[in-house]
Amino acid sequence: MSLSITDYEPVIGPGPLMHLRRLGEMLKDRSVVHLNSTRVGGGVAEILENFVPLMRELGIDARWEVITGTEDFFKATKLIHNSLQGAEQDLSPTMKEVFMETNRENAQRLAGLLEEADFVVIHDPQPAPLLSMIPQRRGKWIWRCHIDVSRPNRSVWNFIKGLVGRYHASVFSLVDFAQPLPHPQYIIPPGIDPLSYKNRDLSDQELNRVYEEFNLDPTRPIITQISRYDRFKDPVGVIRAYRMAKAYHENLQLVLAGGDATDDPEGALVLRETLEAAGDDPDIHVLSLPSDAHLTINALQRISHVILQKSTREGFGLTVSEGLWKRKPVIGGDTGGIRLQVIDYHTGFRVRSPEGAALRIRQLLQDPRMMRSMGEAGHSHVRDHFLITRQLRNLMTTLACLQM
Ligand code: UDP
Numbered sequence: 001m002s003l004s005i006t007d008y009e010p011v012i013g014p015g016p017l018m019h020l021r022r023l024g025e026m027l028k029d030r031s032v033v034h035l036n037s038t039r040v041g042g043g044v045a046e047i048l049e050n051f052v053p054l055m056r057e058l059g060i061d062a063r064w065e066v067i068t069g070t071e072d073f074f075k076a077t078k079l080i081h082n083s084l085q086g087a088e089q090d091l092s093p094t095m096k097e098v099f100m101e102t103n104r105e106n107a108q109r110l111a112g113l114l115e116e117a118d119f120v121v122i123h124d125p126q127p128a129p130l131l132s133m134i135p136q137r138r139g140k141w142i143w144r145c146h147i148d149v150s151r152p153n154r155s156v157w158n159f160i161k162g163l164v165g166r167y168h169a170s171v172f173s174l175v176d177f178a179q180p181l182p183h184p185q186y187i188i189p190p191g192i193d194p195l196s197y198k199n200r201d202l203s204d205q206e207l208n209r210v211y212e213e214f215n216l217d218p219t220r221p222i223i224t225q226i227s228r229y230d231r232f233k234d235p236v237g238v239i240r241a242y243r244m245a246k247a248y249h250e251n252l253q254l255v256l257a258g259g260d261a262t263d264d265p266e267g268a269l270v271l272r273e274t275l276e277a278a279g280d281d282p283d284i285h286v287l288s289l290p291s292d293a294h295l296t297i298n299a300l301q302r303i304s305h306v307i308l309q310k311s312t313r314e315g316f317g318l319t320v321s322e323g324l325w326k327r328k329p330v331i332g333g334d335t336g337g338i339r340l341q342v343i344d345y346h347t348g349f350r351v352r353s354p355e356g357a358a359l360r361i362r363q364l365l366q367d368p369r370m371m372r373s374m375g376e377a378g379h380s381h382v383r384d385h386f387l388i389t390r391q392l393r394n395l396m397t398t399l400a401c402l403q404m
Contacts, residue, residue: 003195005057011194012389020389023396024058030118031061031139032399035110037077037126039066040291041261042228043190043318044123044146050193050388058396065110067127073102074265077126083153084125084160085232085313091156100129107133119399126263128163140402143170146190147315148336150176168402171395173316173337186398189340191391192321192382197294199325202302210299214285220251221365224304226297226322229258229270232313234333236277237354239284241310244358246283249365257287257300301326305371306364307348310357314338321386324348324378329371331360341386347378 009017034052036044048064055062069077076095083089091099107114107130114120114130118139122128124146131141143164149157149172161181164170169184178185192199211218223242227233235256242254256274260267271288278284289296301307307323309332316337323330324341330348332338342348349360364371 003053005054007195008389011383012387016389016393020058020393020396023393023400024060026400027396027403028059029061030399030403031116032063032119032121033113033117034062034064034121034123035067035114035127035130036064036123037067037069037074038261038263041259041264043316045261046198046318047190047388047391048123050196051392054388054392055396058392060396063113065113067103067106067110067130069102069106070098071265072098074263077263078265080125080156080160081147082232083156084149085147086151086153088153089156090153091159096159103127103129104133106130111136118403121395122167125160125164128160131166132163140168140399142398142402143167145170145172145177145315148174148177148313149179150174150336169398171398174340176336177315186394188391188394188398189337189386190316190318191386191388192318192325193388194325194383198298199322200298202295202299206295207299207303210296210303213296214255214287214300216253216255216285216303217251218303220253221249221305222253222255222303223306223308223361224255224257224300225308225310226257226301226319227309227311228261228264229267229274230264231266231270232311233258234310234312235270235274237312238308238310238357239274239277240354241308241357241361242284244355245361245365248362252361252365253283253285255285255287255300255304257285257289257297259289259291259293261291297322298326301328304328306331306361308357308361309333309338310351310354311335311338317341321382324375324386325382327372327375327379329364329374330378331357331364341381343377343381347374347381 052064076099114134115136120141123144171186246252307328307330311333314336320341332342334350351357
């Protein structure tokens, strides 16, 4: 879908649009390379897919590159990811070697581009060693951390800190995630694209197709969690919450929809655990969707009564803003970036257990007026704080500051 920056004016108004254009003039023709570890699946890919074309439209020479690696590399990076979010796992010397060696190979492949770029934005820890492997670099390097590093495993964090401490700046999604690092740190929460396939308005026909495709009953309530199959997203906890709520709402249907990210080797295992927990309940729909199923996810969110994001750790949780944008109350784990989006009793409820989630599901299903008013409040909250245009303005301002 090819969008123009002016298409956003009806949503954000003329002022913010003019601001973006001014920033575009300040950064005109600067080359910006975004680099991460997967083209599909997960929030970073979701952001970059929409972000990079908008930067280009504003006159910036932006591009998106992806590092490649073997299964062993992604096992190592998944362990780093988990332990930075607090899991008690250590990186073995062999894993560290694979991690560094794969980055060296990528550095060789990407050297020309990375040496010349005015700005290099490295997303998350997977490509973090690249800076030390590009000695001839001329631009400013920024480490953009999307995960919750507020309570990391110390030894893994010290290793990553040694790599990212040499960047010119880092960007975190929340103040709580900022770390003692020897450079400026900026706080930029992500945002969703209101005009993308994932979030644009849908016709009744598009919604009806999804009821049919997944055998969902439009006359009965639906609760939904959209997430990669990852233990931090707690899909099994969602099933427990659904079961407790179902004792009071026997018509209840649950949708758990996720897919693969090429940099997440644990997905298949967690999907199996989820299917086992679901058992033979015909009202639990555990879906494994292709990575480009944006319209399907959009429709699933829209036909739901309540959206869940029962994570136990969450860097931001784009799925929360996606649900709120569609005027759905969100029941979210009381953690990380979910706290920015779910304002307790206003845009949804924050919970710390399956029991808590079950209680809030029941409360909402019994009170359609509360569902509606929270949905409206959530939509306004996202419009004011969590759209991609605000995120773009923040990042462009950061780049403009760094080039001075
Ligand atoms: N998503 C998707 N397909 C899936 C599961 C998730 O397109 O099967 C999208 C979801 O709609 C959201 C993003 O991937 O836009 C996930 O971002 P989030 O910040 O919620 O979590 P992350 O995966 O980055 O931890």
